[in-house]
Amino acid sequence: MTSIDFHLPPPVFARSLIGALLTVDGVGGRIVETEAYDAGDPASHSFRGPSRRNAAMFGPVGRAYVYRSHGLHWCLNIVCGADVGGAVLIRAIQPMAGIEIMRERRGMEAVERLCSGPGKLCQALAVTGAHDGLPMILPPFSLTLAKVEPDIVTGPRIGISKGVETPWRFGLAGSAFLSRRF
DNA sequence: CCCGAGATTGACT
C-alpha cells in the first residue's frame, strides 16, 4: 500500500495524480488531466485569502475542495502542499467503473465525453458541495496512485485570465479522455 | 448596495 503525500507542492502533486484511480461510491476511473493552484498564484481561489467558499483550501491537506462554478457546475479539487492555499483541480477522468451509472447521470453520451471536464466529472461521479472538506482517503472517496508514472504532457491552464503563462496543466499523453487538446 | 467577473457547459448561429 503506497501512502499518498498530500504535502507535495501542488504542481508536483498534480503530476503525480495522472494515472491515479479515483472513485466516489465505486464510480470513477483513471485521472487523465489535472491543474495546480497555490496561494501565491493570482489564478487561485486562495490568492485573496480565506472566504466562505474556499475555506477547505485553508484546512488540512488531503481533503476535497468542491466549489460551484458559474452558479451551475461543481468542480473537485484536492487540497495539498507544504503551505496552506494549495490545491489540484481534477479536470478529466477516463471512466473505468460504473459507466452505466455515469450515463444515467449525464444522459446518453460517448464514453470519451462522460468525464472530459471538471464540471462533467462531478456530475458523472455525483460530487457536490456536500463533499467539500471531506478526506480523500476515506469513503465515499477512494484514491490510488498509479504504480508507474505514465507519459505526461504539460501546458497552460484552461479558462483563467491571470497566471495564464504558468504551465501547471498536466495530462496523460495521447489520452482520448481529455477536456481539450494540449 | 449594486455590478461585473469567474478554475464551465451545452445549445444555438
Next chain:
DNA sequence: GTCAATCTCGGGA
C-alpha cells in the same frame, strides 16, 4: 464562432 444559465466574491458608489 456566440451566449445564457445562476452563485460567490470583491471592488466601487
